[in-house]
Amino acid sequence: MVLLLFGPPGCGKGTQSPLLRDKLGIPAISTGDLLRRESEKQSDTGRLIDSLLAEGRLVPDEMVNGLLEARLAEADCSKGFLIDGYPRTVQQASHLNQMLEGLNFPAPVLIHMDVPDLVLIGRLSARWGCPKCGAIYNILSKPPAESGLCDLDGSMLTQRKDDTVHTAHRRLEAYKQITDPVLSFYTFPGVGQVIHVNAQQQPDGVFEEIKLAIEAELLAPVRLRLSS
Numbered sequence: 001m002v003l004l005l006f007g008p009p010g011c012g013k014g015t016q017s018p019l020l021r022d023k024l025g026i027p028a029i030s031t032g033d034l035l036r037r038e039s040e041k042q043s044d045t046g047r048l049i050d051s052l053l054a055e056g057r058l059v060p061d062e063m064v065n066g067l068l069e070a071r072l073a074e075a076d077c078s079k080g081f082l083i084d085g086y087p088r089t090v091q092q093a094s095h096l097n098q099m100l101e102g103l104n105f106p107a108p109v110l111i112h113m114d115v116p117d118l119v120l121i122g123r124l125s126a127r128w129g130c131p132k133c134g135a136i137y138n139i140l141s142k143p144p145a146e147s148g149l150c151d152l153d154g155s156m157l158t159q160r161k162d163d164t165v166h167t168a169h170r171r172l173e174a175y176k177q178i179t180d181p182v183l184s185f186y187t188f189p190g191v192g193q194v195i196h197v198n199a200q201q202q203p204d205g206v207f208e209e210i211k212l213a214i215e216a217e218l219l220a221p222v223r224l225r226l227s228s
């Protein structure tokens with residue numbers, strides 16, 4: 001089983017990924033972790049990654065692909081694995097499928113965690129802070145006693161630019177622009193499958209929904225068309 005876990009910012013993907021790893025007993029791989037791991041090794045590639053990131057540049061696809069291919073060939077991946085937040089472009093997706101075919105894996109199942117935009121925007125813009133004492137509030141989970149005012153000193157709460165509704169909208173738009181072509185790619189028969197789960201529920205409920213979808217898929221696995 002090859003799972004690709006996708007979801008917009010604020011959907012709870014960071015909670016779901018380790019849950020799937022633990023309950024399904026498969027490794028959860030993220031390209032961020034791969035880059036960090038390589039950088040810690042201080043290999044030639046690792047040092048190159050450090051210098052690229054220090055300059056605020058992107059790590060080239062070929063380098064990420066190479067690290068991913070080596071990782072997928074490791075023993076703990078033999079029964080399947082989950083990749084978190086990758087591929088981010090159709091080129092990367094197409095290359096990933098070639099890698100999977102080479103390693104004799106089935107076509108990937110892309111799991112998309114669906115949450116309505118309005119809910120996400122509410123979550124992403126819930127953080128407010130007190131400019132005077134630095135106290136942090138979350139209007140969904142830890143609201144101040146009196147709306148908009150600090151509990152400790154009564155100051156008017158403010159938001160960082162990153163936490164505003166405007167920024168939340170921009171992040172969701174950026175996510176869709178990047179992800180939509182990848183979702184379309186994986187809906188082609190023989191390339192993969194896309195499963196949408198309702199992620200507007202508790203993490204255990206999301207997990208159950210994903211598990212049912214995977215079980216249904218395992219009864220009828222899709223072979224990669226490339227290999228025929």
Ligand SMILES: [Zn+2]
Pocket residue numbers: 130131132133134135150151152153154155
């Ligand atoms: Zn305060």
